[in-house]
Amino acid sequence: MKRTIIIRLLSGRILVLVTLLMTGCVSRDTSDLIQWRDDVLSRPGGRIEPLPEVKPYEAYTYTAGQAEEPDPFESFYQVRVSEVDVDENAGLSEEMGKQLRDRNREELEKYELDSLKMVGIMENGGVKWGIVRDPDGNVSPVKVGNYMGRNVGKIVNIFEDRIVLREIVKNNQARWEEREQDVPLVETE
Structure with missing residues (x-):
């Protein structure tokens, strides 16, 4: 307790x-400070570079589809077939012709x-069946x-992970040809 009293008295x-x-160190004479300020203010100021000239905005109107401009979604490479060369059945074998003409269309076509x-896939009596869902949500066995x-x-062919088809399509030279396509198995949630 004595110690705290002594510390308080000494600190006071x-x-x-x-x-x-x-208070003894403070001088009331500020003339030297005023002189310095006046010297600084009397000096010429620095030079500021002018702002760069801003170019006015020019609006651009996208004119896709105009006759003089190419369509960005069209192929750059186009095969031009003369009308003399066009044969509606070019490249069409007899079997392919039967598949195109002489049968009833199925639901998934x-x-x-x-x-x-x-x-999915299932097997019944030794026959593999693929299970296919259409965009309407209906499920069909094939x-x-x-x-x-x-x-x-x-x-x-039907495998566990895909169905293999052979399609009949026209190529870029307007000839019929067969091509193979796969429909892969998708994981359902």
């Missing part, structure tokens, strides 16, 4: 002493092939020999 005395010493999803997709896609 030190505070008074420091205050008195500080009204959909684009990429909209059909293989969702087997080898069935058709699906708009390009006369005949199913030629």
Whole structure:
């Protein structure tokens, strides 16, 4: 307790002493400060570079589809076939012709092939069946020999992870040809 009283007295005395010493150091004469300020203000100021000239905004109107401009979605490479060379049945074999003309269309042929999803596989009596879901949500069983997709896609094989089809399509030279397509198995949630 004595110690705290002594510390308080000493700190109070030190505070008074420091205050008195500080007041003795202060000069009321600020003429040198005023002189310095006037010297600085009398000097010429620095040069500021002018702002760069801003070019006015020019609006651009996109004019795709105009006759003089190419369509960005069209192929740059176009094969021009003269009318003399065009044969509606060019490249069409007899079997391909039968598939195009002489049969009833199946339900899954009204959909684009990429909209059909293989969702499963089953086997019954030694025959593999692929399970296909159409865009309407309907599920249909298919087997080898069935058709699906708009390009006369005949199913030629069914594997556990995909259905293999052979489609009949026209190539870029307007000739019929067969091409193989896969419909992969998709994981359902």
